[in-house]
Amino acid sequence: MPVITTRNLSKVYNPDTVPVHALRNVTLTIEEGEFTSVRGPSGSGKTTLLNIIGGLDKPTNGMVVINGTTITGMKDSKLIDFRLNNIGFVFQSYNLIPVFTAYENVSFIMLLQKRSKNEMKARTEELLEAVGLGSKLHSRPRELSGGEQQRVAVARALASRPKFILADEPTANLDTASAMNLLDMMERMNREENVTFVFSTHDQRVIERARRVITMVDGAIDSDVQQNGDRKYAEE
């Protein structure tokens, strides 16, 4: 079963005034374990696509199925709960709660999930260790660099044991070294723990690291190719 399926997704902003066709008939399947990048010029609909897949926004037409569950048309309150337990998010910025430490930011999501104290502690430490922040458990976001903050965000996204992680331009605010560092870490999580990643980016160096590259132009999928060919994906 694919982790993500979208069927004929379209999104029109301002349908009554100046309609903007942000997505046109996007049909897409993402399997477990993928490491997929969505690229495209500014305004091509990358964020819109990721937001709709993540249940943050609603499509004008079409539907989204996550791991067998159709989330299109789901009630808001149910959707929040669905997101909590199925999808990990990493945003470009404002990922962390500024008044919480790295440790608290990561364990927070497990608190929302009502996980046991022991599991929470062990997993938080393990994840922060894994993203290379074992020594900064108790630092607040403002005491961390941009790259470190994004790594905490990835650890937080992983903490909830989601089906996949959506990352909208996770490296946009990072310098090259930090960006590559973050990518290394994401790649390792993907390889070692089979975590599915879907991320959007402008950055050519990031695109090069992906194993599948979906190119958006004007709200539609322009091309969908595999690279770094160590795995096989079903062709559209």
Place this chain on the structure above:
Amino acid sequence: MTILLSISWRNIWRHPARSGVLLGAIIAGLWAGIMVSSLTNGWIQQRFDNLIQEELAHVQIHHPEFLTEREPWMHIDDTDEISAFLENDDRVSSFTVRTLSDAMIQSALTSSGVQIRGVDPDRERQTTTFHENLIEGEYLDAEVRNPVLLGERLVEKLNVDIGNRVVLSFQDLENDIISGAFNITGIFKTANAPYDERHVFVRAEDLYTLISDRPIHHEIAIMLHDQTESDDLAADLNQQISGITAETWYDLSPELKYITDMGGSMTFYIMVVIMLALAFGILNTMLMAIFERMRELGMLMAIGMSKLRVFVMIMLESVILTLTGASTGLVIAHLSVNYLGRIGLDMSGVGGESMAEFGYDAVVYPIAGTNDYVTTIILVVFTAIIAAVYPAIKALRLNPADVVRD
């Protein structure tokens, strides 16, 4: 819940200055509110005590027309029967009988209209605290013929002093004018200056021997163990004893009843005004806090924090902030009330002396009960919740998709 408490508490301290200003306003507001209401309560209680304890007592008995006509012959017919009744009534703590008369007082220089209150010194002392108002000289049990006590004001007006003799002229039972010479043995001062000018105290016996050939009394003042039984006792007296009218303190002094009732609602209105001001302060602070955290709140809802939790978090932030200020304010208020309750607040510097014209003490002892503090805390929490509803709803209306976009 603990996590929400912790996040709320830390959010409050994100802007120590902003939260500090609101905290300061809450502390000052509640302190001022408690002070004003406790001083008002103290004032009213003192006024109540002055009137009830010094003279009025809880229930009074008169000839049915005495209070309106004040004729000497309108005395109580059978004092003994009533005394027997009162002595056997468990509700009664003590009572005293009085002989009253309107009179003219003359000194060597001038004269003035007064009311003579003829009292039984021993029983009066057991029933009321009037004797505590004596500021100079001796009470009526002095070993002097026809002693009289004058108020400080009257002493000044007549230009007399202890040891001087004054002449009192009044009507006897046949409405003939009688005069008697009285010796000033003491000077009193109550909280009510006009009262001091209009009243003189003599022994009932000295007065009634001049106007009648047998003991007569115009007034019986009764103190109860529990003032709430005033109504019952007055009703029983009116029913069982003919030829008299028994009235409660609030029949006799509707003004006292009025200010006692007013005091409560005034405190309430003061608190309402303070709460309104607080509500705007809280609303403003919470709105600022929400607006600057739009992205963060959107992120929280995006990753899976339910609307209910977001709502509770914002409410907690408001309530915790307000409660912190309120408890500090109330502790300071409590300390102030306790301190001033012991030493009193002298209002004479701010026009308190003129309050004496209306029968209020210049030195006020504030009174605040546990009830007042509890009510205030409840009001404050309620206000904090109400004031945070709008900001919280604004936060809930956020669309995470819009907020996480750059």
